[in-house]
Every structure is written in C-alpha cells, then in structure tokens.
Amino acid sequence: MTWLVWRQYRAQAAIASVLLAAAAAVILADGLQIASRWHAMLVSCAGNSACLQQQSPLVNGVVSDLPYISLIVPVVLGMLWGAPLVAHELESRTTDFAWAQSVTRTRWLTVKAGWLLLAATACGGVIAALTTWWSGPVNAQSASAFAPGQFDTQGIVPVGYAVFAMALGIAAGTVARRTLPAIAVALGGFIALRLVIADVLRQHYMAAVTTYYNVTGSYTPRGQAWVLAQGAVSSTGVTVSRGFGDLVPALPASCLRLLPAPAAGKNGSMNAVFSCMQAHGWRGFVTYQPAGRYWPFQGIETGIYVLLAAALIAITFAVVRRRDA
C-alpha cells in the first residue's frame, strides 16, 4: 500500500522538496542578514531597550510579510494534495482499481491519508522552524511575538494549521467527490476558520489580565505580552481606549476646558487634562495576555486545529466506508 502512495506522489514530493528548499534558502539568507544587523544594534545600544526601540525597524515592506509563508504552505498543501486525495481517484474511477485489490477501503484510506498528514506535519514543522528563527530579532525589537500576525506564523501553530488544512482538503474531496469544489472549500474553509479563531476566539483561551495604573503615568506589561486594550476608565465605568474621538464626549466639563487648543498641535500638553481626570477618579488600564502565556496559547490553538482535523478525518472514514463505490 505504501508503495502505491510513494509511486503516486514521488514526483510531487520531489517538486515540493525543491520548492521548500528554495524557500528555506531565501529565509536563511535573509534571516542571517537581519540577525547581523540586530547584533550591531545590540552592540551600539549596549543593551538599552529604549535605544533599541528608537532604531529603524529591522524589517519593513514586503520582507516583513515573509513569515506568512508558514500560513501559505499549509493551505496550498491542503488544496493541492488533500483535496484530490479521494476526489481525483473517484473522478478518474481509479478507486475501482484500488478498491478491487485485496485491501479494504479503510486500510487504503489509512495509508494514503496517513502519509499525507505526515507530510503536512513535516512541511509545516520545517517552515515553522524557519520562520520562528527568522522572526527572533524582529520579536525582540518590537516585543511582539504574541501579537496577531506574529503569533500565527511562529512556534507550533503552523503545524496545527498544516494538519488541519490537509484534513479539510481530504474531507472536502471525499464528500464533494470532485476536486475543484474541494479545492475551493479547502481554501475558503481554512481562511474562514483562521479569521474566526485569530480574531474572535484566541483572546478568550484564558481570561485576560487587566492592570490599572495612575492615569498621569504609564504602564507596559512585562515581556512580549499581547495587549488587547489600553486606555482610561472613569469611576463610573466609562471606558475610553481609542483616542480623542472617544475621549472628548466622555470627559467631565471641568477637564474638557483644559484640552489644548487644536491650534497648539503637538506642543499642546495633555498633562493638565490627565491630572484633572485623575482628580475625577479616572484610572489608566491595560488589558493583556501576559507574555508567560505564549506557549500555553500556542498549545491550545494547535490542539484546536488538530482536534478539528481529527473530526474531519473521522468524517472522511465514515463516508468512504459507508458509501457505495
């Protein structure tokens, strides 16, 4: 059975390996450059973090999007390998050949899907390792490994995405029985689920921490925390977190008078306003997921995707076993 899978996929495996190697070369070359610039910055700033943050960003433009390859690789594998796995065999009727051998459909699917899921895990792992390494200096400079966009492209979550995208492609192809619709479902489903989980669910994996501070001062959570919201809250619970547009209608009239005239521009000071706000019982707040939760969050998110993949694979088995060939 394994030999059949190898014979069917060896050409594609070779192409994928070459592409993966090319991507690795690019990431390595670029990553080494970034690392050396970061090293130079560390030396010139002598470890002063304020100095480091004032340096120009290590990456910008197209290069800063490079880690997204660890999202693209999983979904492309799901579309090109997962979706046709069963669907293409049904379309070309080769299931009539494969299922007429002395091998049950369950075993046939176990071996085929098993190898492809393994391949997805391996590709996801390799690409995630590369982007994680590449992102190290960038994370350090901007203290942002936990932020959306960075969290998604590093650590172990890309492996979960790869397993899920592959399983989604396989399941879609099995249910739809046609490759093209399955490719569309694999792409659309992956993007949709990623949006829902990254934008809505992720911040609730654990209850966020809120720290209050003197509104005239400031507070930064330690390490590479994920800041969900920051602003000021009044004694009656009115919250302001989005700048002047929100602030002005919420301010008590006595503080409103202290607002610098628009003509003053940047020279106008907000200190008087903040002191007034503090006198009226306002406090500064920051709601965040502490840096220490980075790996638990990585684990939870990977677990969610792997469980969903398992459910999709279970559906695939049920359909292949039950449906008439």
Add this chain to the structure above:
Amino acid sequence: MSAAIETHELSKRYRRVSALTECTVTVPQGRVCALVGPNGAGKTTLLRMLAGLARPTGGTATVLDGVPRQDPAFLAEIGFLAQEIPLYRRLSAEDHIRIGAHMNPRWDGALARTQLKELRIPLGQRVGTLSGGQRAQVALALTLAKRPRLLLLDEPVAALDPLARRNFLATLTAAVADAGGGLTVVLSSHLITDLQRVCDHLILLAASRVQLFGDIAALLARHKVQGKHVTLEELVLAYMGADEAPAGRHLTTVGEDS
C-alpha cells in the same frame, strides 16, 4: 459442488429508483456466465454488489460461500473489472503490476508480464498512451494476476474493435481453461455473438428484474420453436423486450416447447 454465486431476492434502490429488483439467480462454479440486458437494466449494479463495492438494500447475496464484504480474504478471491477500465493513466503497466504485488496476497506478476509481452504491449509505457484494446488487456492481465476464483467483468469489450475484442476474449478463455474449473466468470456485454463463443451460462436482466437465467444449452433446448433451435441472440432479444411486453411473449406466441 456449491454455487459460486447465489442471490436471493437481491435488490438495490437508489432513492426512488430501483436499480435491481428481487434478483434470484445461481451461477455454478467453473461457469462462464453471460450477463445481458438493455442499458440501465441493473447489470452494473448486480456486479458491483457481488464484488462487495455496493451494498444491497434488500435480499442476500452469497459469493464463494460468503457475503460480499470489505475483508481482505474475500476481496482476494474476486477479480473485478469495471466498465471504464480504471487504471492510473500516468503509471505504466509495470507500475500497476508492482502495485498489485503490494496489495494482494497471492499475486502472479510473472503471469501478467508474460501475457502482456505475448500481446506486445509495452510494459514501461504510461497506460494513458496505450490504445483502448491494449488498456483493456492490461486491466484484464492485472485482474487475472490476482488469481481470483471469481471474475466479474463489466462490459470490458464494449469500447474495443473486433480484433481487440477477439484477443481479449481469447485471453479470458485461456485463463478459464488454465484454471481447470477453479475460475468462475460473469461477463456483461451487449455483443451476443461474442458471448455465445465464450459463455455457457446466462443471466438476462431487463427493467431491473431477472427475466431468464440458467445453462445456455438447456435454455436453448427449452425454447425450440416448432422443433427448430433458436439462436442465443433470438432468445435474448425476445426476453429483452420485457419492459414493453410480458416476458418472452414473442417466443411463447410462436409456441414454447416446455
């Protein structure tokens, strides 16, 4: 000797359409059975249920003393060749022979290679580039290499030219002879002259029901018309009209000899 195939009121419904209705037939071991009937009569459905690829919605089938099922031991006994001659078009015959070796317990790859070499079919060429006749021969050789005890062939010669058809049937006849009674064949086709040459048993389906089945010689003897033998083709045509007229009315009106 027990029957290779025994069905009892075997039925298959697809939602509201009945593909096969209460099919009760027997095929003794070692026979070559012709499965005939108009398109949509249920021939493919019957074959696929016997091969364990489709599930009956009613009745029972006993194939080689077991129920058709997803079980390596059962599947190893059955050689099934579907209508579309399914092969991996980008793989060669040799690749298929090696795949078969990995997927079957008693695989006779040497037999397949010898057979294809005798027919001068290139083993290393992608099967997608072979002619229809050659592809059918490759598929048949692969099916035979499995060393099955029951061969189920669904219109394998439909798309072949007369010469390729003759070669195909010659290979089939030789395989049956080699097996010395250990191989039973069910072969569906519209080409009755071909079937007459290789088959000794008949199942005739029309409108999803069995119209006639049994030993061909006995059936022909039973349907003498005014003392004269009818041909298999005449017999089949008479019963095929079943969806328009009562079964066998043609012959009965002329006078069935029973």
